[in-house]
Amino acid sequence: MNRRxxxxxxxxxxxxxxxxxxxxxxxxxxxEPATAGTSGxxxxxGERQAGIVTPAQDRLHFVAFDVVTKDRDRLVEMxxxxxxAAARMAAGRDAGLIGAVGGIPEAPPDDTGExxxxxxxxxxxxxxxxxxxxxxxxxxxxxxxxxxxxxxxxDLPRFPGDALDPKISGxxxxxxxxxxxxQVAVHAIRNLARIGFGTVSVRWSQLxxxxxxxTSTSQxxxxxxxxxxxxxxxxxxxxxxxxREHLWVRPGDGPSWMEGGSYAVTxxxxxxxxxxxxxxxxxxxxxxxxxxxxxxxxxxxxxxEEIDFTTKGADGQPAIPxxxxxxxxxxxxxxGVRLLRRGYNFVDGSDGLGRLDAGLFFISYQRDPHKQFVxxxxxxxxxxxxxxxxxxxxxxxxxxxPGVREQGDFWGRTLFG
Amino acid sequence: MNRRxxxxxxxxxxxxxxxxxxxxxxxxxxxEPATAGTSGxxxxxGERQAGIVTPAQDRLHFVAFDVVTKDRDRLVEMxxxxxxAAARMAAGRDAGLIGAVGGIPEAPPDDTGExxxxxxxxxxxxxxxxxxxxxxxxxxxxxxxxxxxxxxxxDLPRFPGDALDPKISGxxxxxxxxxxxxQVAVHAIRNLARIGFGTVSVRWSQLxxxxxxxTSTSQxxxxxxxxxxxxxxxxxxxxxxxxREHLWVRPGDGPSWMEGGSYAVTxxxxxxxxxxxxxxxxxxxxxxxxxxxxxxxxxxxxxxEEIDFTTKGADGQPAIPxxxxxxxxxxxxxxGVRLLRRGYNFVDGSDGLGRLDAGLFFISYQRDPHKQFVxxxxxxxxxxxxxxxxxxxxxxxxxxxPGVREQGDFWGRTLFG
Numbered sequence: 136m137n138r139r140x141x142x143x144x145x146x147x148x149x150x151x152x153x154x155x156x157x158x159x160x161x162x163x164x165x166x167e168p169a170t171a172g173t174s175g176x177x178x179x180x181g182e183r184q185a186g187i188v189t190p191a192q193d194r195l196h197f198v199a200f201d202v203v204t205k206d207r208d209r210l211v212e213m214x215x216x217x218x219x220a221a222a223r224m225a226a227g228r229d230a231g232l233i234g235a236v237g238g239i240p241e242a243p244p245d246d247t248g249e250x251x252x253x254x255x256x257x258x259x260x261x262x263x264x265x266x267x268x269x270x271x272x273x274x275x276x277x278x279x280x281x282x283x284x285x286x287x288x289x290d291l292p293r294f295p296g297d298a299l300d301p302k303i304s305g306x307x308x309x310x311x312x313x314x315x316x317x318q319v320a321v322h323a324i325r326n327l328a329r330i331g332f333g334t335v336s337v338r339w340s341q342l343x344x345x346x347x348x349x350t351s352t353s354q355x356x357x358x359x360x361x362x363x364x365x366x367x368x369x370x371x372x373x374x375x376x377x378x379r380e381h382l383w384v385r386p387g388d389g390p391s392w393m394e395g396g397s398y399a400v401t402x403x404x405x406x407x408x409x410x411x412x413x414x415x416x417x418x419x420x421x422x423x424x425x426x427x428x429x430x431x432x433x434x435x436x437x438x439x440e441e442i443d444f445t446t447k448g449a450d451g452q453p454a455i456p457x458x459x460x461x462x463x464x465x466x467x468x469x470x471g472v473r474l475l476r477r478g479y480n481f482v483d484g485s486d487g488l489g490r491l492d493a494g495l496f497f498i499s500y501q502r503d504p505h506k507q508f509v510x511x512x513x514x515x516x517x518x519x520x521x522x523x524x525x526x527x528x529x530x531x532x533x534x535x536x537p538g539v540r541e542q543g544d545f546w547g548r549t550l551f552g
Numbered sequence: 553m554n555r556r557x558x559x560x561x562x563x564x565x566x567x568x569x570x571x572x573x574x575x576x577x578x579x580x581x582x583x584e585p586a587t588a589g590t591s592g593x594x595x596x597x598g599e600r601q602a603g604i605v606t607p608a609q610d611r612l613h614f615v616a617f618d619v620v621t622k623d624r625d626r627l628v629e630m631x632x633x634x635x636x637a638a639a640r641m642a643a644g645r646d647a648g649l650i651g652a653v654g655g656i657p658e659a660p661p662d663d664t665g666e667x668x669x670x671x672x673x674x675x676x677x678x679x680x681x682x683x684x685x686x687x688x689x690x691x692x693x694x695x696x697x698x699x700x701x702x703x704x705x706x707d708l709p710r711f712p713g714d715a716l717d718p719k720i721s722g723x724x725x726x727x728x729x730x731x732x733x734x735q736v737a738v739h740a741i742r743n744l745a746r747i748g749f750g751t752v753s754v755r756w757s758q759l760x761x762x763x764x765x766x767t768s769t770s771q772x773x774x775x776x777x778x779x780x781x782x783x784x785x786x787x788x789x790x791x792x793x794x795x796r797e798h799l800w801v802r803p804g805d806g807p808s809w810m811e812g813g814s815y816a817v818t819x820x821x822x823x824x825x826x827x828x829x830x831x832x833x834x835x836x837x838x839x840x841x842x843x844x845x846x847x848x849x850x851x852x853x854x855x856x857e858e859i860d861f862t863t864k865g866a867d868g869q870p871a872i873p874x875x876x877x878x879x880x881x882x883x884x885x886x887x888g889v890r891l892l893r894r895g896y897n898f899v900d901g902s903d904g905l906g907r908l909d910a911g912l913f914f915i916s917y918q919r920d921p922h923k924q925f926v927x928x929x930x931x932x933x934x935x936x937x938x939x940x941x942x943x944x945x946x947x948x949x950x951x952x953x954p955g956v957r958e959q960g961d962f963w964g965r966t967l968f969g
Contacts, residue, residue, distance in 0.1 A: 194734075194761070196899065201906075235779050236845030240834035247829055248779020248844055249762075249897070252772075302904060317611075317734075317761035318775075321899050325777075325908060329829045336906035342899055344611070344734035344759065345666075355669075358735075360742075362652050362665020412664055412746045417657035427665055428653030480666070482613065482738050482759055483900060487719060489618075489753035491742060 176255035186259030188372035195343030199306025200335035227255030230326035256316035263533025285389035343479020364430035392549035395537030403529035424459030593672035603676030605789035612760030616723025617752035644672030647743035667739035680950025702806035760896020781847035787892035809966035812954030820946035841876030
């Protein structure tokens with residue numbers, strides 16, 4: 136029974152105590168596999184968490200939480216409740232068994248209701264654990280987890296030019312909600328925050344209105360707010376051997392609880408679009424290293440062609456400048472390391488100085504951020520001429536555990552179980 | 553030639569100086585009429601501005617500008633440029649004749665590029681003029697317009713409970729961009745800001761991710777972040793005689809330049825969703841006056857039935873409480889006045905206090921806000937029990953002139969021309 140059916144019943148006046156029983160029906164059901172832009176459901180259960188190689192949905196609501204309890208059991212109980220709610224919402228159902236229009240008028244609804252009548256919309260919910268969950272800013276091991284902290288979860292270094300705001304950085308837990316309907320993504324995060332009341336508190340939250348990456352060869356490369364295709368060389372769901380090498384944590388990589396998981400790095404990158412928009416087309420293309428229209432590398436013809444960084448222009452200089460973004464970020468220039476990116480464009484109103492507060496909420500997944508994101512970002516932070524037009528204002532690092540195998544399993548079982 | 557065709561050419565490497573000529577082709581073209589959720593185009597030209605009775609699109613980017621020039625001619629020239637760009641973008645084309653990938657590498661692109669390849673997506677752009685354009689905060693009539701200021705554009709009164717932030721209120725000009733793809737709405741506002749650089753400055757800007765109103769009988773009533781259907785009694789595009797009575801400015805209503813226009817009132821209404829979510833279903837329904845599931849008035853059966861405010865419950869009390877939102881806001885309780893609402897849900901991250909910064913960006917259109925919005929909002933501000941869960945944090949009032957009749961006509965011609 137999905138949300139659409141529940142509301143049909145509610146309209147007919149027959150939803151009462153029975154809704155709880157109906158809501159408790161088996162979690163599995165027939166559904167169409169969701170692809171970008173569709174309304175179907177994505178499987179919540181599996182070996183890996185959904186929302187990593189899932190074809191990138193169109194909209195994002197990302198949230199970081201602080202854990203406000205010191206009670207480990209209470210935290211684990213919340214993770215169990217979250218998992219059950221996440222599975223229901225991914226299937227297009229209410230967050231709770233009773234729902235928004237259930238049979239107990241004297242109790243708060245078990246779902247906030249704004250997604251009533253909306254289909255699953257490809258919703259995925261992906262959880263991650265931040266470094267501070269293992270040892271907080273005061274060095275306290277609140278939950279007895281310090282020995283389980285992977286080396287890969289060591290704090291990121293400060294990069295040249297970083298302008299991070301600590302209020303919108305870090306976090307003990309994160310949840311990434313991606314969906315093809317933003318109301319469905321917002322509804323999911325809001326209901327997890329509701330369920331976690333008293334156990335966790337929202338530290339920061341970010342909406343993204345448009346995907347900037349493809350995570351499947353079936354998807355066209357979208358455009359960022361510089362107007363360019365970016366992330367053409369992104370890891371894709373179909374590249375299984377590359378995913379094994381670069382995305383998923385393997386036995387021997389660190390503590391076993393992360394085997395089959397992946398590490399997320401988030402960066403909120405403010406783009407100074409007003410300055411960019413007054414830059415010539417030729418300069419924009421030189422900074423990016425690609426043609427604005429086709430996305431082809433400079434000196435090339437096709438977006439997806441192998442980039443030849445030795446190509447010279449008519450002036451005898453490299454067709455792709457030494458400091459172009461595409462060169463500095465390319466695996467060939469970074470010891471072959473790859474990332475899986477699934478970032479989103481954002482506009483958060485204006486900045487009080489006459490400009491839009493706009494940019495890229497960068498999300499990357501990888502096997503070890505210190506061997507992948509850190510060296511690439513170090514090269515970019517030092518040399519990328521694009522830095523004149525961007526500011527990194529928030530940063531997050533999260534260990535995303537393996538998938539929830541089946542009903543009864545829960546987010547974090549391998550860590551807490 | 554729409555954006556999709558331009559990019560196909562760009563990919564084939566044939567876009568050069570010719571793109572400018574192609575971009576300058578006739579503005580009219582065949583298109584499918586857009587409805588909510590579709591990718592087609594909405595006519596830009598017409599007797600009325602689009603974006604008022606147009607079936608409410610799914611996504612919003614609303615912006616208010618300050619005029620930073622004192623030169624009336626420069627302002628008018630910008631309005632002409634904006635109008636041409638708006639017509640092109642509504643048709644799914646680049647903002648400028650040269651485009652993002654045009655033939656002049658040494659010049660900044662004529663379009664920012666992030667909507668390349670995207671269809672028109674039902675984009676409408678609607679302009680309004682704020683009270684401060686006619687006489688600024690210091691009483692200065694910068695543009696010789698003071699005598700043209702309609703009585704209906706007098707500043708709104710302060711309402712009980714108002715918690716307005718002046719930095720995100722008011723504005724000399726506003727543009728409402730609605731579309732079914734948020735990237736198309738963002739692109740449109742950003743390009744108008746780019747074109748207006750040096751003439752106007754962004755004062756505030758608001759994204760809305762989900763429509764909360766229907767403006768056509770063909771649309772289902774969506775849900776706000778309280779999880780309820782709201783605005784069921786909204787004015788609809790099909791109700792022509794009601795629109796003449798309540799929406800469009802008529803001859804004799806004030807200065808003739810507004811004939812055929814309408815007045816917009818915007819209110820950013822923060823919803824304290826965390827508090828709401830801990831309120832019982834029965835209390836939520838009593839506050840709203842409707843069933844959460846079906847949207848039917850309490851004591852009734854169907855969302856769209858005529859509300860009988862005299863119905864008593866089993867306890868002998870009114871089924872719809874005296875202070876329920878639906879009663880206080882209903883035309884029957886407000887001398888029959890009606891509004892056309894086309895608001896949007898928003899989430900602007902978090903508030904630094906552990907809560908989502910979420911709510912409703914309310915937009916209403918009407919023939920005279922002082923006879924329509926003001927009395928209704930006065931009643932709500934005084935008595936609505938929903939006030940415990942909401943805060944009005946921003947307010948805007950704008951005179952939206954009649955439509956742009958044809959190519960060569962421009963936004964504001966009846967005022968400046």
